Amino acid sequence: xxxxxxxxxxxxxxxxxxxxxxxxxxxxxxxxxxxxxxxxxxxxxxxxxxxxxxxxxxxxxxxxxxxxxxxxxxxxxxxxxxxxxxxxxxxxxxxxxxxxxxxxxxxxxxxxxxxxxxxxxxxxxxxxxxxxxxxxxxxxxxxxxxxxxxxxxxxxxxxxxxxxxxxxxxxxxxxxxxxxxxxxxxxxxxxxxxxxxxxxxxxxxxxxxxxxxxxxxxxxxxxxxxxxxxxxxxxxxxxxxxxxxxxxxxxxxxxxxxxxxxxxxxxxxxxxxxxxxxxxxxxxxxxxxxxxxxxxxxxxxxxxxxxxxxxxxxxxxxxxxxxxxxxxxxxxxxxxxxxxxxxxxxxxxxxxxxxxxxxxxxxxxxxxxxxxxxxxxxxxxxxxxxxxxxxxxxxxxxxxxxxxxx
Amino acid sequence: xxxxxxxxxxxxxxxxxxxxxxxxxxxxxxxxxxxxxxxxxxxxxxxxxxxxxxxxxxxxxxxxxxxxxxxxxxxxxxxxxxxxxxxxxxxxxxxxxxxxxxxxxxxxxxxxxxxxxxxxxxxxxxxxxxxxxxxxxxxxxxxxxxxxxxxxxxxxxxxxxxxxxxxxxxxxxxxxxxxxxxxxxxxxxxxxxxxxxxxxxxxxxxxxxxxxxxxxxxxxxxxxxxxxxxxxxxx
Numbered sequence: 051x052x053x054x055x056x057x058x059x060x061x062x063x064x065x066x067x068x069x070x071x072x073x074x075x076x077x078x079x080x081x082x083x084x085x086x087x088x089x090x091x092x093x094x095x096x097x098x099x100x101x102x103x104x105x106x107x108x109x110x111x112x113x114x115x116x117x118x119x120x121x122x123x124x125x126x127x128x129x130x131x132x133x134x135x136x137x138x139x140x141x142x143x144x145x146x147x148x149x150x151x152x153x154x155x156x157x158x159x160x161x162x163x164x165x166x167x168x169x170x171x172x173x174x175x176x177x178x179x180x181x182x183x184x185x186x187x188x189x190x191x192x193x194x195x196x197x198x199x200x201x202x203x204x205x206x207x208x209x210x211x212x213x214x215x216x217x218x219x220x221x222x223x224x225x226x227x228x229x230x231x232x233x234x235x236x237x238x239x240x241x242x243x244x245x246x247x248x249x250x251x252x253x254x255x256x257x258x259x260x261x262x263x264x265x266x267x268x269x270x271x272x273x274x275x276x277x278x279x280x281x282x283x284x285x286x287x288x289x290x291x292x293x294x295x296x297x298x299x300x301x302x303x304x305x306x307x308x309x310x311x312x313x314x315x316x317x318x319x320x321x322x323x324x325x326x327x328x329x330x331x332x333x334x335x336x337x338x339x340x341x342x343x344x345x346x347x348x349x350x351x352x353x354x355x356x357x358x359x360x361x362x363x364x365x366x367x368x369x370x371x372x373x374x375x376x377x378x379x380x381x382x383x384x385x386x387x388x389x390x391x392x393x394x395x396x397x398x399x400x401x402x403x404x405x406x407x408x409x410x411x412x413x414x415x416x417x418x419x420x421x422x423x424x425x426x427x428x429x430x431x432x433x434x435x436x437x438x439x440x441x442x443x444x445x446x447x448x449x450x451x452x453x454x455x456x
Numbered sequence: 457x458x459x460x461x462x463x464x465x466x467x468x469x470x471x472x473x474x475x476x477x478x479x480x481x482x483x484x485x486x487x488x489x490x491x492x493x494x495x496x497x498x499x500x501x502x503x504x505x506x507x508x509x510x511x512x513x514x515x516x517x518x519x520x521x522x523x524x525x526x527x528x529x530x531x532x533x534x535x536x537x538x539x540x541x542x543x544x545x546x547x548x549x550x551x552x553x554x555x556x557x558x559x560x561x562x563x564x565x566x567x568x569x570x571x572x573x574x575x576x577x578x579x580x581x582x583x584x585x586x587x588x589x590x591x592x593x594x595x596x597x598x599x600x601x602x603x604x605x606x607x608x609x610x611x612x613x614x615x616x617x618x619x620x621x622x623x624x625x626x627x628x629x630x631x632x633x634x635x636x637x638x639x640x641x642x643x644x645x646x647x648x649x650x651x652x653x654x655x656x657x658x659x660x661x662x663x664x665x666x667x668x669x670x671x672x673x674x675x676x677x678x679x680x681x682x683x684x685x686x687x688x689x690x691x
Contacts, residue, residue: 052566059558060557354539354618355538356535357534451514451515
């Protein structure tokens, strides 16, 4: 307790220096947290957009389906399985789907399209299809209509109410043919999906492909920032893995992961530079503190203070100094992050076009999870510990006589 | 016969840090008995502070040994030596050297905290020592709020807090005016007479020398004279 008291009071011997050091820590922690939350938010949003529309964060499908993409490897689906997945810990969205390809025609123009049979309610809950509907109204589960992307509507000159002809191959090579009025034209986010995606109600898709009671995959979503591997294990534990296979998005979209990792590396360098500034700032304070108090340390050891006790006191000083900076920086980041969460930065101009071309929404949302704070707190804490090693080593080795003469 | 508390035997110290080795203390034999009030005197550079530092276990002799109350501290491991100092030797330095962030009370108590003395005993002894050095009511003052003389009195109380076998005082009156110095010496003399506390001074201050009962004069690192100027205090 006496060392804590000494450490605390020593901090305020040179108030100006303490304020400057705490200030530098404060701004560095604040900046690091906001930067990290933005980076994580942007990447999280990117993954969420991609995964929501395509694979899901996790996907349950038949063994071998991912490699073959063959309708014959579809899996039977019933309420019990969906319910089980709905109640799996960490899973926030369950979207049974059938994915296939077809030739779409208006009678005059035709185009290859990607077909997706969806449960409109479940899909809307994840991908906000109602909000993204530009014209018309999204179909209901038992309708026999289609929804298409804006790009495809332009390509085939289709409007709501026009009829789309679909021709493809169904389950076990059955021929598949359907004629569907366009119920809605949707902004798919990604230009690629916009030009090629056709949604059908899942029931209608099963009928069209002659595969009632079956789906090709069940896409699963979870809350942003959750531990995907933990959820993957939870899903594996809740289903029969001899019939079903579970994959996460990093396995299904490795190219997205690689792009992100490359991009993240550059951004992280910025944060590392910030950490270096923090480290050197703290180190210079510690260095000055040690030099100024050499004689005092000498006196303390002369009268019987052990060098370990002295090191403990200085270590506590550095820890307190860092803790004040970390706590204040973290506290100040909270309102900023809450503001950015409610009002995410919207990108405009060329950057927005670049985002759109990759199929991402041109916004920079923030991700507010405990990890955003903890990772920065841990890193700055680690820097403080590393910085404190120097005075500890110095004090354990210092010469009392030299200190007394200083 | 009084107990020997300090026995310096063939003590030498040579500094080799500069281009030419400097012999600061040469073959010094010094026996100090419990209850003495002794001054090591001599001109600047005569080796008195070096000798005091070696007796206090702060500096390592190049040759010879220091035995404190039967324990040879020469070559003792550093951690052990720090603990030995804590339990056996009280220090009073020239420039007060109190811990600036602690109050007078806390400065005195600090030594007892290091020793592991229990709280009640600490509090009681702090009050008793403050009274002995005439600083009742000043316990909660920080060193910066005390005069030089008051700070030096706190330093004396701190030196006595651990109940040491002796107190080493290096030029304790150097920064004090004559009245303050006289007050401080009165306190130390009283502690010597009434409690039998051994005081060893390194000084060239005539005010201290006048009060000392034994004066050891050092010249060029050697004892030139060792004389009893008054009857020594015996337990």
